[in-house]
Amino acid sequence: MAESQSLTKEELINFLRPNKPFEPKIGIEIELGAVNPQSGKSVPYYGPNGSRAMLEAIWADDEWTPILEGDALLGIKRHDGATITLEHGGALEYSSIPMASVGELVRVTQQDLLRFARLVEEKCGSSLLAFGNTPFDTRADFALVPKKRARIMEEYCTGLGEEGSMAWRLMVQALSTQVTYDFASEEDMSRKMRALVPAAPVSTALFANSPIQDGIVDGVLSHRSQAWLQYDPRRCGTLPMALKDSMTFDEYVEWLFDVPMMFSAEGGQYVPMHGRTFRELWEGDRDDLPHSILSIWKTHISAIFTDVRLRNTIELRSIDGQSFADIPAVPAFWTGILYHPPSLDAVWNLFRHKTLEDVNKAQSEVCQTGLKASYGNDSVRELAAQMLEFARQGLQARVDMGLENAEILEFLNPLEEIVSTGNTRAEQVLQRWNTEFDRSPVKFVEAYRVKEQP
Structure with a gap:
């Protein structure tokens, strides 16, 4: 049996450990x-x-x-080392190199x-939209870029029935801003x-910014987060x-x-x-595997989509x-x-007594009501205010x-501003959508495309 097929469990664990001396970067x-600006x-x-x-x-503008x-x-x-990659629905994902300061x-x-x-606008006549989703795409617009894994993921989630029914939205419509530590x-x-895992519902509320879906307003403040509740609960959530x-x-x-593998x-x-689960693979005959056990393990970890993801960094x-802005x-x-x-430690003390039921219930509620939601016996808005104060103290210390x-x-x-008013960016977007934008996609894109700020 090849060496790559006989790795120990400790070697699999080591893939999650930091592979360099600790230098706290972001x-x-x-x-x-x-998107089309019209x-x-x-x-x-x-x-x-x-x-x-x-x-x-x-690519033509720099050394790529x-x-x-x-x-x-x-x-x-x-x-x-920075990259730009295409997401399954065609969104551009920019990944920075880790840096030592905010x-x-x-x-x-x-x-x-x-x-x-600027390059995209000048060369292609298109716009880069900085938002929580592409709010005017519909199921009829569902088209995947030619990524081999995209079709496999689509078929896997379709096979889950209701539990995977929102996967297509995440592949085609959802946009996120993620940070790693x-x-x-x-x-x-x-x-x-x-500290981070039970804080996820407050994070969802504080940064809610996807209130329009299929060009329709239906009262949901974070359609992106709501869709994650119906992707695959065995690899998502808490x-x-x-x-x-x-x-x-x-x-x-x-x-x-014990998490099923997609590919x-x-x-x-x-x-x-x-x-097939990795445990089935680990405890069974590995001679007929399509790839080395380490490659399968690395791919498996990359297809975990929890609210806080652990690899050899922590991703929010x-x-x-x-x-x-x-x-x-x-x-x-x-x-x-x-x-x-x-x-x-102060953030952990806010959430240390929260149960899995508390977290899941709050995560579902904040998608609808944002900072107005409850988290057990606590107010999400009050928890957000306390977290914000701790964040300010930490930044001041730096x-x-x-x-x-x-x-x-x-x-x-x-x-x-969001915490003091209790109104998320999603609620502010809806106010602009119904007044200033007059429900015009053209005005919406003009407001939220990447551009120089006044």
């Missing part, structure tokens, strides 16, 4: 809608205004390496996004996960082992062993796994895509909490230590 991933609908993959042409326009599947251009990687991360990200948007050890990982005083890598791996990948070859996924608030808020131990410039404290101002 990464950001931003999904931007690639209709607001996503552009196709092919054609002069399509998402492939967008990648080619950006193409990311290909056969002849399909699905992304580009810059010489510094200020530097925001500066580079804003410069990059503005340059990309480092941890130093298993103990540090546990300390962070136990990690139950994090709702304790401590969490171990072994517990997480044991949970991963495996190696060398650009994608093979359906038809819901419960955040709707934000407007261009509000993007800095995301890393500012979470860095103030995660990289300031007193703030991190400023005092010389790790950040004082202006980063201003990045929290949009969240201060």
